[in-house]
Amino acid sequence: MLTPQWLDQLRSRITLSALIGRTTRLQKAGREYKACCPFHNEKSPSFTVNDEKGFYHCFGCSAHGDAIRWMTDHQGLSFMDAVKELAAEAGMDVPAPDPRAAQAAEKRDTLHDVTAAAQAWFKQGLTAPQGGPARAYLATRGFDARTVERFGFGYAPDDRQALKRALERFPEAMLIEAGLLIEVEGRDPYDRFRGRLMLPIEDARGRVIAFGGRILAKGKTDAPKYLNSPDTPLFDKGRTLYNLHRAAPAARNSGRLVVVEGYMDVIALAAAGIDEAVAPLGTALTEHQIELLWRRVETPILCFDGDAAGQRAAMRAISRALPLLKPAHSLRIARLPEGLDPDDLIKAKGPRAMEALLAEARSLVDVLWESERDAQPLVTPEDKAGLKARLMAHVDAIQHPDIANLYRRELQDRYAAFAFPRRENRWQPDQARPAFSGRQGGQRGNWKDRPAPSTPESLKRLRHAASGGARDGLSAAVLAGLIRWPAELPRHAETLARTPGLDPRFFVLLECCDAAAALESGMLATILLDNGLEVPGAAEYSGLRFGFLTGDARADQAAAELAQAVDLLVERPALEAALAQATMRFENELTEDAFAEQQRLLKRKLEFDVRLRQMATRQAG
Structure with missing residues (x-):
């Protein structure tokens, strides 16, 4: 019987880039490889292969999987034929099959089936009597029935075995692989999500690949407020943007894509009529996510809280974006009033206030300059020299030479105006005076x-x-x-x-x-x-x-x-x-x-x- 441990060992012995590179031309890109996607026609590379994580992923069509998935989806092999071929290459013996297990394997469900079944169960839980706390919380947020249905809210009861029992038709190993159960050595696996308002996380095709859950019980200081699924063969949080499958069509109409800090912010904006919003999933915005944004719009807007944490998030995003900058592609930054999130602002001043804030989003270079200028007191010459050093360090991170030169000039001009304020207009000639004509006809001018x-x-x-x-x-x-x-x-x-x-x-x-x-x-x-x-x-x-x-x-x-x-x-x-x-x-x-x-x-x-x-x-x- 093929155990999850044996399959993991098989995957670890296969170099994914070498396997895929036999039929697809790969180019080295840092720690990864890039290529034009073999699953759909495209002109620019959006397909990546990561040997460290053992996954391939396409940002265009959301094709995602490991070595076994490659052999079944791209090479057209059955699951067992793919395993046998990879095992022979890795020098491993395939365990003797149980005829009944082999028959079941041919009919077995995929991880997408597991996550879809879990989502249906969570949604049912929201309408059940035990889902009362979740419904009460949604009422406090002001989300109407259409928003609740559209985003697929659900409820996970506070029971360590509830989901495991409900999805007992799936092998326990698949529930673990899908991130729904937690496996601890010496103990029975138990439900990851308990006593939480649940949200499905979907890929670019709208398929459920993971979940996020907000805790509802008050006073549980030992549990995180928000909990997301771990990385799985379906879900890589650094490559996924929440709500992208809904926001992308809206962005094509508006020409705008807004990035907020969490999925509840996304839903608050959608409820107010701003549909082109996405959010990272529990991490700072990654390089992959920035590239994903740029595939939709050239200058997405990052909307951060106005407090110190929001300021730090903005600078982290800027630092990630600088090496990636390319002509016509950048970021703009919108900063919320301190102490308010998008939902608070909309409730206090209405959707127009949010629209006005987004319309006034600042350019990346403006925010970079102001953040570094205001980061520390600038009293002594050494303080001011430190400011210039920090600015030039950011410029050095920009890989595109023309953009780096333009940033260097812009920041040097701002630094010079700040550090050496002009005392007199010494260098500006009076254009109203007659011009000197220079040498003419071999004679000197006037x-x-x-x-x-x-x-x-x-x-x-x-x-x-x-x-x-x-x-x-x-x-x-x-x-x-x-x-x-x-x-x-x-x-x-x-x-x-x-x-x-x-x-x-x-x-x-x-x-x-x-x-x-x-x-x-x-x-x-x-x-x-x-x-x-x-x-x-x-x-x-x-x-x-x-x-x-x-x-x-x-x-x-x-x-x-x-x-x-x-x-x-x-x-x-x-x-x-x-x-x-x-x-x-x-x-x-x-x-x-x-x-x-x-x-x-x-x-x-x-x-x-x-x-x-x-x-x-x-x-x-």
Whole structure:
């Protein structure tokens, strides 16, 4: 007879990715493998294989199972033929079959049959006399009969053997495998859900795969308020979103998908007419769930409570999402008033208040900036430097290079405005004044309308401030870009002025920002020459073919690419200084922590060099 223990041993000896990889092309993706689903036609991969958990899962059609299920559903084998083939591969002997057991196995029910039968029994329990406490609780929530029926509420009596007796037609092992019974060594298995209001958890096809239960008895402090089924062959809580099968059609109509903290919040929103809501199941939002959301809408809304716990949940979700960000795909965050959940808000102010709150959801970058800015007091320079370090650590987690660069620039701009508030509008030229015409016909322009050359004292001060300034390819390319696109110089002036170790020519150009005349390329080149400095030429930045240096670059494209190059130029000295300090620390201490810090910064420096090469070649193409 095939016992659950023997079947578990069989599964453990089979590498699922190797089995599936014989007929399906798999690609490594972290700890998992991805592929286009072999069970339905699709253009982008939504089928994953996890060897650690021994499951495969498709986010598109919800195909889910283990090695045996693969052999029966994909290869078309019967259960026993699948077991025999896998056992032969694993070098295991199949136990001698009992003819009667073999006959029963051919007719045996699936786990879906078990969970469906359990759901029918729970629903019956809600209407029975013993379901009074559950009905009373539902009345306090204000759920009408349609909502109760639609979401399949039920009741599990406070009896350790009630469900086991009711579903005795199923083998005990199947009830355990479905997560309905708890198996303890040396004791009879007993019901997992007791004295609870029950809710079915369904897959994308609407089939019951698991359950959630809310305790009803007051004063049971040793029992969790909410209890969900454990992971089973049908149910993986990190890959499942409650109510997705109902919310997805509604999201196609509204273009919106709302993520709330629990399934009771989902039901409260649905009762108020907001049908496109889902919830994770007892865990923080996972990477798989974020991808699942993005398959439905590009920017789902996460709705969290306004208290500290909700703030932490928002930051956990943001941290999970940052490495996954891709063009046009992000998150928005809506924060409820402190002390209120969606049901409270709707009861107090009506559905329109909830709609208004969702409409005002903040962008991910807004919430990231505000959360880190408000996380700690920012009194000392060290406090403020810590804020910048935290922000840049978040940026480093973003894998998409263009999005990372845009986040870096956005957060650096916000940090600069916060840490270095502008005392005067020094860098903005007066656009109302006539522009200097530069060199025309080989003659110099109108000298009285252009900025005067820097005085010797000014040049001495600037060169002293830039002593040791780096004259390299990146610096020269940015200088040439600013000269070619002079209107961009005021935009980057403050950032460059605060950057140590720059090429002295930057500081001469920054002096021009005080001019009354609008800046032009010829004027900036002339200023450098008049002060005895070279105009950067192609020989200085050979190999860095930035798009903003080409003759056919559009103004908006050049501005964006030049901003990214300035970001790299500003980031480099801080990174190199940190790496040098970490290297010195390691040489002096020779500790594991010092070595790890040095290696982390060395990796960041190598990634920086790769970003520079990619940007300087990609943008020129």
